[in-house]
Amino acid sequence: MYAQGLIGADTASGETAEFLAAFQARIDANEKIEPREAMPEGYRRTLIRQIGQHAHSEIVGMLPEGNWITRAPSLRRKAALLAKVQDEGGHGLYLYAAAETLGISREQMTQDLLSGKAKYSSIFNYPTLSWADIGAIGWLVDGAAIMNQIPLCRCSYGPYARAMIRICKEESFHQRQGYEIMLTLAAGSAEQKDMAQDALNRWWWPSLMMFGPPDSDSQNSDQSMAWKIKRFSNDELRQKFVDATVPQADRLGLSVPDDQLVWNEAKNGGAGGYDFGPIDWSEFWSVVKGDGPMNRQRIAARQKAWDDGAWVREAALAHAAKKAAQPQAAE
Amino acid sequence: MPPKKQLSRRQLNSPFANLIEAMVEAKSKEDEMTGFTPLWEVFVQPKGALAHKHCGSVHAADAEQALQAARDVYARREEVRSIWVVPSAQIIASEPEAAGMLFDPASDKIYRHPSFYDIPDDIENM
Ligand SMILES: [Fe+2]
Ligand SMILES: [Fe+2]
Numbered sequence: 001m002y003a004q005g006l007i008g009a010d011t012a013s014g015e016t017a018e019f020l021a022a023f024q025a026r027i028d029a030n031e032k033i034e035p036r037e038a039m040p041e042g043y044r045r046t047l048i049r050q051i052g053q054h055a056h057s058e059i060v061g062m063l064p065e066g067n068w069i070t071r072a073p074s075l076r077r078k079a080a081l082l083a084k085v086q087d088e089g090g091h092g093l094y095l096y097a098a099a100e101t102l103g104i105s106r107e108q109m110t111q112d113l114l115s116g117k118a119k120y121s122s123i124f125n126y127p128t129l130s131w132a133d134i135g136a137i138g139w140l141v142d143g144a145a146i147m148n149q150i151p152l153c154r155c156s157y158g159p160y161a162r163a164m165i166r167i168c169k170e171e172s173f174h175q176r177q178g179y180e181i182m183l184t185l186a187a188g189s190a191e192q193k194d195m196a197q198d199a200l201n202r203w204w205w206p207s208l209m210m211f212g213p214p215d216s217d218s219q220n221s222d223q224s225m226a227w228k229i230k231r232f233s234n235d236e237l238r239q240k241f242v243d244a245t246v247p248q249a250d251r252l253g254l255s256v257p258d259d260q261l262v263w264n265e266a267k268n269g270g271a272g273g274y275d276f277g278p279i280d281w282s283e284f285w286s287v288v289k290g291d292g293p294m295n296r297q298r299i300a301a302r303q304k305a306w307d308d309g310a311w312v313r314e315a316a317l318a319h320a321a322k323k324a325a326q327p328q329a330a331e
Numbered sequence: 332m333p334p335k336k337q338l339s340r341r342q343l344n345s346p347f348a349n350l351i352e353a354m355v356e357a358k359s360k361e362d363e364m365t366g367f368t369p370l371w372e373v374f375v376q377p378k379g380a381l382a383h384k385h386c387g388s389v390h391a392a393d394a395e396q397a398l399q400a401a402r403d404v405y406a407r408r409e410e411v412r413s414i415w416v417v418p419s420a421q422i423i424a425s426e427p428e429a430a431g432m433l434f435d436p437a438s439d440k441i442y443r444h445p446s447f448y449d450i451p452d453d454i455e456n457m
Contacts, residue, residue, distance in 0.1 A: 037427045086407065093404050097388040100370065106390055107367055163387070170408075313368060316392035323393065 011223035013042030027228050032158040035101035043227055047157050048102050049118075050229065055095035056113045056120035060298050062088045064128040065137060073131060080177045081134060087174065091167045098159040114303050122284060123210050125292030132185055132192075132199035138178015140200075140207040140245065146171050147241045148211065151231035179248065186252040193253075200249065201257045208276075209284045211238040217281075243273045371397040372422060373405050374415040383415050391416075 013020065023040055026033070033039055062085050069085065072078035096106050112118035123141055128134065149171065152164040185196040212218065212234040224230040232240075242261075249256050260277035267273030286292065368390040374383040386405050391397035397416040406414065425433055441447050450457055 034427065036424070083407075090404050090407060093389065094387055097370075100388070105367060166387075313392075316396060317368065320393035 011042045011046050011227075013040035015040050024226065027156050027226070030228075031156075032161065033156055034158045042223070043229070044102050046224060046227070046229060047160065048099055048104050050224075051095050051099040051102075051160055051163075052104070052109050052112065053119050053121070055092045055099060055109065056118055057124065058088050058092035058095060060113075060120045060124045060302065061141075062092075063298055063301055064124055064126070064294075065134060067128050068131060068134050071131070072134075077181070084138070084174050084177060087170045091170070094163040094166055095160075098157075098163045101159045110306060114299060114306060116290065116299065119288060121210055122287040122292065123206050125287050125294045125298060126202070126206055127294050129202075130195050130199060132181070132195040133203065135178050135181030135185060135196065136199035136203040138174050138176075139182050139248070140178075140203050141210070142171055142174040142178060143245060144207050144210045144241050146175060147237050147244070151237075154228070154231060156228035182252055182254075186254060196252065197254050200254050204257050205279065205283075206287075208238055208242070208279055209281075209287075211235070211241065213281065213284070214279075239268070239273060242276055243268070246274055368392055370419040371401070371416045372419050373397075373401040374417070375401075375405055375409070375411055376413040376415075378410040378412045383413070388419060389416070 015023075019038075020040055023038070023043070033043075065081060065085050065088075069078060069081055072081050096109060099109060100106060109118065113120070123144075128137070146168065149164055149168055153161055153168055155161045155164065182196055182199075185192040187193075215221065215233045215235045218234055221230065221233060225233070246256055246261065258277045260275065262275050263272060264275045265272050267275070287295070290296075369392070370388050370390055371394075372388050373386055375386045376383040389397055389400040389404055391400050394416060398414060401414050401416050405411075437443075
C-alpha cells in the first residue's frame, strides 16, 4: 500500500545551476532516470525517503490484516486474505529493492524503521477490531492506495515506476475482495450491517488522511512535482478518492460519517464532485509522530520479527560461507 | 577488507575501460558487504517463447535460497516457465557516461534498416 503524501522530505540540492537545469531538461523530456546516472542529491534523497516510507508501509501494513487470518469466517475468505497479506509482503520487497538501487542498504532501511527515524503510512496505526475491518481496509485503504499509486507508475525514476506497475497489477484484487466482504455484511443480518457501518465509521477519516497533509502544508511538494516524482497533489488525489468512493458506500446502503458531505455541481471544473468536512489534522500528526493507537505495538512486532529472525540470517550466511569454502566435489 | 585492486583508466585505454573498472569495483563492493545478506538479480521467463527478462532483486545467503525467494516474490501469479538468479555483484554493466560512445554510432547507419533500399511498389513478396 501506500506512499502517504511524503512526510518530511528535504528536496534541497547543492549542485550547480547548469547541472540542475540539464537534469530538469531530461525530466521535462519524459526520460526515465536510471540507477547509476547522475542525479541531484535532493532527488536521490527524496526518492530514498519516499520509496523507503512506501516499502515500510507495505510491510507494517501486513500486521493489522494478519491479525484476522486465523479468524477468517470461511476457507474462501482465509485463502484470499492470506494471498493479500503475502502480496503486501511482496510489495514491500519490490520497493526495498528499488530504494537499494539509490545506494541505501536493506539493513539500513530496516534499522531506520525500527528506530523510528523512517516513517510509514499513518493508517496502519489503527487497530482491526472486527472482521468488517478487513472488508473496510481492502475497500478503503487499498482503494486509497490505488489512487496514490497509479500516477506513480509514471514516476521519473525507472526502478520505482517499474515496481509500481507490478504493484498496481496486484492491488485491484485487494480492493475487490474487501468490497465483496462489505457487500456480504451489508446484505446480512442487522448485526452484520452494523459491523460494516462501524468499520466504515472508524476507517473513513484515517483513509482520507492517507493522502498526506493538505497542499497548503506540503512545502516540498512543488519540487517533487517538478522532478515528476509526484504527479498529483495530496488534495487532488484525496478529492478523486472521495468522488469515487461515496457512490460505492451508497451502493452498500452505508452512510459516510461526514454530515458536511454534499454534492457540488461546480467542483472539478464543472464535472461535479463532493464537498466534505474538515479533516482532524491534529490526529494525523499525533499518529505520524508515534502516538496513534497502535504505533508501539506495530514497531514492537517488527522488532520481534527482526530479532527472532537473526539466528536464521546468521545461520544461512554461515552455511553459505562453509559451502563456498569447500573444495568442489569431484564429478 | 582486502586492498582494492587499482587499475587506472590510462592503463586501460580502450572503450571497455569503464566495463573493466566496473568489474573491479563490483568485486571490491562484494568484499565490503561481508555480513550483509547478498543481493541477487532475478530474471523470469514467462510461458511461451519469450526470453528471460529482468524483473527485480532479492536478498539471499546462497543460490538455492535466492531461487526460493525469487519464486515467492516474483512468481505468485504469473505463468512462469523458468527463473534465473544472478549475484548482483557479478553483473557487468556499461557506464551511463559511455552510452553515447557505445550506442550513438548505430543511429547514423540507416542502411542497416530495410526501408533504406528503394524497391518499386509493384515488386511483391519483399
Ligand atoms: Fe500493497
Ligand atoms: Fe494492497
